[in-house]
Amino acid sequence: MKQQESTEIILLADVSMQSNLLKESLESNLQVMVEVLPFSELKLGRHAEGASHSWDVRENSIVVLDYSSLSEEDANFYSSLKADIARPLQEVLINCPSDISFNAIFRWRDLVGVFYLQDDLRNLVKGMTKILEGEMWLSRKLAQQYIMHYRNSHSVSTSSTYQSLTKREKQIIRLLGHGASNHQIADELFVSENTVKTHLHNIFKKINAKNRLQALLWANNNIGMEELS
Structure with missing residues (x-):
């Protein structure tokens, strides 16, 4: 049940050395296109004159959010963007603290993966590979709490x-x-x-x-x- 080859990973993060290195690592290991998309660019697009929609995201895209650098303002803005999209998105959180509360995670209603600060790149690639194959990458405990x-x-x-x-x-x-x-x-x-x-x-x-x-x-x-x- 591998997803279509046209699957795209959208990394919502500022363009930086760290995000570019992550993009290159995921593209080379997963053979999939990764787009680094800053929130500032999304905001400009939403408020542009004559804009017919706020975010042209493909149906089988996977949205990756860096929890460690995500401000409350950006999280709320992202939620408002999702409200304009008529279908669920596949969401992945990376760089979560190990003691993150369940309530903090539950706000992300379409989660297919959660990675923590202590996870290395090898574990991230392994988990993203499973996600691209149609599985989820959540701890059993987290999945049961979520359910x-x-x-x-x-x-x-x-x-x-x-x-x-x-x-x-x-x-x-x-x-x-x-x-x-x-x-x-x-x-x-x-x-x-x-x-x-x-x-x-x-x-x-x-x-x-x-x-x-x-x-x-x-x-x-x-x-x-x-x-x-």
Whole structure:
């Protein structure tokens, strides 16, 4: 379930030696185009005379935000930009402190990856590779907190589409709903990762999900607590 080759990574950061080095490293290791886009440029574009929209971002783009240099003003501006876009974005936070609170992370509703200050470039490349393949890069604990917070604010009943899945597909989508990675699902069910990927591909078609984030959100909107427990 590898994403299309045209996937673009948008690094929202000031143009600097650090951001240019990160751009070069990601492009050389991931074979994907990385655009460094300062908030100042986005703001100019939004307020330009005759501007018809604020941000022309492609559907399969991944937005990377440097948490360590993100001001509250920039975060609020980014939220207002997202409100003008009719579809979810895939968001990645980098350089997060290890003790960051869950509430601080939850404001980013479309997260597919979180990286911390202690993560090195090798770990970042490994995680971004998984994200480009349609997985998420969140700790199991963080994923479960994220899911339970979302579920506690919504009353969810099990849908007929879930009931139409095969027994194995139900097992896999439930584990995905708990935040499990492909490797963790494979270990839990004693199957190969390739088998998990094949089942996920079939599940995605049945639930009309384009990526893992959409599938996770679908699971939390369509599988009742009695099924997930």
